[in-house]
Amino acid sequence: MKRRDPWRIGGAVFLAGLTIFALLPMAWMLITSLKTQFAALQYPPQWLPKNPTLEQYSLLLSPGNPVGQEFLRYLFNSLWVSFASTVLGVVVAVPAAYAFSRFRFPGRNLLFYSVLLRNMFPAVVFLMPLFIMMRWLGLVNTQASLILTYLTFGLPLSIWLLKGFYDNIPVQLEQAARIDGASRFQAFILIVMPLSSPGIIATAIYSFIMAWNEYVYALTFINNAERLTLPVGLQRFFTEYATNWPGLMAASFIMSVPVVALFLVLQKYFVRALTEGAVKS
Amino acid sequence: MAEVRLSHIVKGYGTQLAVNDLSLTVNDGEFVALVGPSGCGKTTTLNLTAGLIELTGGEIHIGDRNVTDLDPKDRDIAMVFQNYALYPNKSVYKNLAFPLQMRRTPKADIDRKIREAARLLDIEHLLERRPRELSGGQQQRVALGRALVRDPKVFLMDEPLSNLDAKLRVQMRAELKRFHHDLSATIIYVTHDQLEAVTMADRMAVMHGGLLQQYDTPERVFEAPVNVFVAGFVGSPAMNLVPAQVTEGGAALESPQGWRCTLSPENARKARAASSRDVVLGARHSTITLSPTPLPGGIEGRVYTLEPTGDITFVHVRLGNDTLVISTPPATRFAPNAPVWLGVDQTKLHLFDAATGMALRAA
């Protein structure tokens, strides 16, 4: 009887349609990346590549040729910037979140809400003053400028999410540890930190993905080809090899692999990072 | 083991005082219960003693040391929490080892002490489990084990039994008492359950609104409560307390509900000590007799309902708008709404000043 529920059938049809909408562009990216340049530029298109080839991938991933060299450098730069800003973000967010959860110091609410407000500010609005500041600090064209900026992107969410975790860790655990002979700091490091590791993982993934995908700051702060990250590098790649659609699709695919893999493996944490807080109210 | 001395301790949160000028000494090897209704400041007092929160005022001594400004880790105390506060990501063994590791005890000693404590508490078979794989009673034992592995000077316990079911609670009560006896430990035990305090403690400290009301042996607190609050809080069912007015220069009491009662000379002297005519009359359920026929000098009331418990039947009697609970042998039968006559044992009567709430003493 339940199987005939029209709501259920409607839901299934809707989901199927949506899945096609979500997947088709990515499927086409993959298909195109397996074509030769000649095969890609045909009308009507080859729905499936007649002679699939991995030539674009080997071009991009082999350091031996100039294209691959350039691409791998961008890839490495992206990894480094994302990794560094994620680690620094966690280091800064953890104590702040802990303090917001546990301590009742004057100005706590005001500070907490102003941290949250960061989510409201458009990246582009900050671009000019930050550009001026980075110029003044001599950081334009260095990856430090990106790391510093990206660090703050993840912070509000990291602090908010981790605070939720610490709120849920009974204060008695720390008290017990302090009575058992730990200092405040030891109680935090030995007892509380391990318990909040799911939250730390969640925020780390979120920050990493944000940094990996960031475009506008990278576009503005860096124009030295040595230091470009992938999102901007991809664009240069595109303008230099304007007609190479299969190459561009292969590059987009490679660029998507780390985040999608990271996300699929740790989906649970990522979803938690996104929805924490919003569903409480 | 050591004595604990709290001198005029104060803890304020904003404008509210959670603990208000409390002084009390726990003797070496004594079992003291801090008891009072929820929110009266018991946990705060215990946390102040442990050093988990900072004093607003006053001093604390443990043994001959002034520990007022010491960290919890330097006070040489152990604590058992209401929710046990076992480290969820550590095995039972590691939970027990933690306080010893923090004190840099040699590995071999750690192992020996853990096995010893585990044997004492009958948790040897649980050592490799995680806390969440244990029942409430088992977690309780582990928490106790973690407290006793390192022979602290004082044990602090914050409602350690209140998360257990009723049967287990009674059993653990006996075990805790035995444990106190065997170790001759100094224990400060917080509970909101007056029965726990009465049955376990050498002395009990009754708190209310951050203030210490009475600090004495359970017998004395039961027999001579210092004020209306303590009278109503200790004992189950609670002491019957009804407002009345002194008349005839103290020789008798009369109630706005219409009854009248002559006082013994001793009680009359107490009544004359009241600051005004208004007093509160207190009588425990077992000190009042009930009669289906008129008693000389008895007060007439009406049966409201009966609560048989097996060996005792509690009769709820209404005197006008006041309700009294009186225990009777199970054989006596009263019908609801039947008239009854109450006889009061004048030697067990309590009189309180209605204005101050304090027990009246013979002048």
Add this chain to the structure above:
Amino acid sequence: MANARPGLLRRIVRHRADYLYVAPALLVMLLVIAYPIYDTIYLSFFNTPPNLALEDKIFIGLGNYQRILGMDSFHEATWNTFVWTVFSTLFAFVLGFGAALALNREFVGRGLMRGILLIPYVISAVAASYIWRWLYHSDFGVIGAISVAIGLTENPINFLDSTDFVMASLIVVNVWKEFPFAMIMMLAGLQTVPDQLLRAAQVDGAGPWHRFWHITVPHLKGVTLVTVLLLLVANLNSFTIPWIMTGGGPAGASEIWITHIYQLAFGRIRFGLASAYSVILFIVMMGMGYFYVRALTKGDAK
């Protein structure tokens, strides 16, 4: 008796150690947020030279604001921004909520399905923009080819080079990219609807529509508010998709505030003008920020 109500200064001194924990975060935020806000407002009152020699800037009061409000391109961008923000938000929310409802029941492969639907959200906007540019390609685009193949149009549509279609085409990409966000938020919200309540209603004879409307929907008010606000903010601030796909063209038909600001600032190096423009955007954002923090902290009030 000890002082039970110390003054603010004393409380700050007493808690001084607590601030150490938040200091690094605050320092970074101050550097990267508070200072830029100040600087943006400051610069908005100046005429800045195009070589970025800021020592030579000239104070012109509200001149930049007057210029912006008088520009035709500002009015066109405002209308585009409105269309872009409202429609992107609306469709992303509707698709996301629909998906959340369909996913909010047990079936085999549900986790996988959720994972697949979330992928557009996690891949980079840059990659997405190139993929869709290729899909929309005027000569070799697969969407054009499909619509011809199934007889929808005679010739492939020129999605990105036509002033009529460009906005709609970009909104489709944006919705594709962010409906998963709405989905995951609403799904999390749906999972907090108490089962007991739904079952009780079922026992009382309420049909699925009735249960949805009278139990589920009221319960989702808070999440919906936060989700819609976050979508609005994200859309008002989106840069990558329009910038890479069209750069605001053709003829400004897909120019929105953000791309316009970027163009003024880093294309024509008019920092003063662009700063004033930013402040205008900023005021709109602050209004939304107020509601965001209120929605987020409603349950947390203490």
